Amino acid sequence: MKSILARYVSRVVSKAVLITILVIIGFSFIAEVIDELNDIQQGYAFLDVLIHAVLHVPTQTFEFLPSAVLIGCLSGLGLLAKNSELTVMRASGISTQKIFWYVIKPILLVMLMALLLIEYIAPSSLQLADQRKAQLQSGEPVSISAESVWALGQNEMIYIRRVEATGALSDVLLFRYDDEKKLTAYLHAQEGHFIDGDGDGDGDLEYLYNELDHSAERNKIAWILSNVSETRIIRGQIAPVYTPESYPSLIQHQHETLVWQTRITPEMIDLMTMEVTYLSLSQLLDYARYLAVQGMDDRAHWLMFWDKVLQPFVCLGMVFVGMVFVLGPMRSVSITFRIFAGILVGFSVRVLQEVTGQLGLVYLWSPFLSVLLPILAVYIVGLLMLRKK
Template identity: 35%
Template sequence: MMSVLERYIFRQVAQSVLAVLLVILGLDVLIAFLDQIGNLNDHYTLTGAVHYVTWTLPRRLYEYIPLGTLVGVMIGLGMMASQSELTVMRAAGVSTGRIVLTVFKPVMLIAIFGLVLGQFIAPVTEQRAQSVRAVAMAGGGAYSASGVWHKEGNTFIFINAVESGERIHGVTRYEFGDDLQLQRSSFARRGEYQQGAWTLSNVRETRIHDAHTEAASLAEERWDSGLTPELLSIVVVEPVDLSISGLWDYSAYLQRQGVSADVYLLAFWAKLLQPLSIAALVLAGISFVFGPLRSVPIGQRIVTGVILGLVFKFAQDLLGPASSVYGFPPLLATLLPILLCCLGGWYLLRRAS
């Protein structure tokens, strides 16, 4: 059972974090909706834009949980510091460590919520959002800017849109031989996954021989591919928006295909270790509140929290590509900013205590 003091700190921190997340999410949704208005056409209507933005809400919330938690904790705890409540608590014999542990109770609940959101909810709604938008914007054409590329063996595949896990639109395939010479290109208007293979309909193909080309049309074609509906639902979504298990499975699939999976492994470790990232940021934020930001205006705390969160994100974003270039593990690229943030926060907190 929490004491009255712990419940008070819990409530102050939780309310501040939730308020910050709602404000950030509201601004992001407004900007996203205004951005979608510029993409409207005969197929992608205003209603479609509203549906798209609505389906992306879980993903947007998940992305802002670390920054929102950091800024919320700094505001909630900072307001208590400005009103000398923290000073009174410490004068009454409540240690800094106990206050920090109490602050981490709502933070860890939010971090666990974020982990569940990123694994089970956001990937599903984001895939739905991208699929609905892609089908509407493709409009049945051969190519679409919203389509996805995929490589399987010597075949390069472009898919206009994925309506559901088992139905695709606008499938273009370029098949190369071992000598890297183009042997066949084809376009299928749609495809459905049936009995372990794709059935493509309205197929137009061109076979390339040494001295001539041969064109043909097929009503249907069976396409045996390792690109199952489960993997396809991963391909159409950006790595950062996939589930933890989906990232791991697709990384293994890419490695079996001989394709680099570093981007997906980086996203996997970033998602799996997000609770640690939140804890590290909050520890650094608390150290600022107890130290150099103890008596500054609330606006300065917000700016400091935003800067700290952005520096942390930029550090991870820079170390990610660096791990591919210099060959160190993606796990290390994700862990290094967390460890540095933890050490810095612990050092400042020790000095403040």
């Protein structure tokens, strides 16, 4: 009997959540189309606008999921309450916790699908939409890579003026320094290409070794730099009074090709050139860790990472609030009012997430806590309402 009730409650709630998601995404799709109508021009027609809006659907689905879960739970549970089915269940000995579990089961599946969506579909779909729009409007192939990239390696700083769509580097500047942060060498290369291997089979290749670590073995990550101009700085002995012999001397070399070994991989350069919104969860994690290791500001990337990872807990909080709305002090109000209240709660939670996230960046809060605070607020509000039952 209980298994039949569990399937029935799960089916009613899952249908309500699915319908709510479709309605919200429908409105969002229409809004996206209206917003894109202003950009229609030669080469970018109305059909392209529709395709652009469709490609934005996966990202919008993930963003609106907590609100859709709340409104769907309110609708489904409200329908059960209107037909006195919840009253009969509780009168027959089924606890509120058991009903909560009946509701949670389909939501867990929805949350799993949402995580798969934001990891494998939404980032590439959003990237394709923006790249396709730029290409159609310009009439030429467009690469979304940034025009310039700064990166840190081991005792070196790299500036790449342009990353081509093929992954090749153009106009590379490399600054090398010692442990005291004094500049020891400066290189300029017109091009750079990644090689998969250490090049031991190519005896003619000239290697750029890290002079600060002669014992380091050749690693597998290497780039071939072409048309390289190298300037080395040789510093004289430290003396109380500078003499011509104590001034740094410059030694210049020209290389047709030079092998540059570094920890910076093509995948890492891809992450540096991509907008944060295009990154999947795994890419966000890799890039945030890279920034942390290099001592760079990684808070914005951790903030977005935790915002996506903790999204399922926001959905669970919304289910909890929805249960309180139906079984708590608001059980006597109409279902229309409950849905309206759910929309307000969902909107308020999203605004609170944005506010705490930006405040965290300004006041140097932990990104994890900045994301966690609004989620805790959802559960606290639910508990306070439950106490008034």
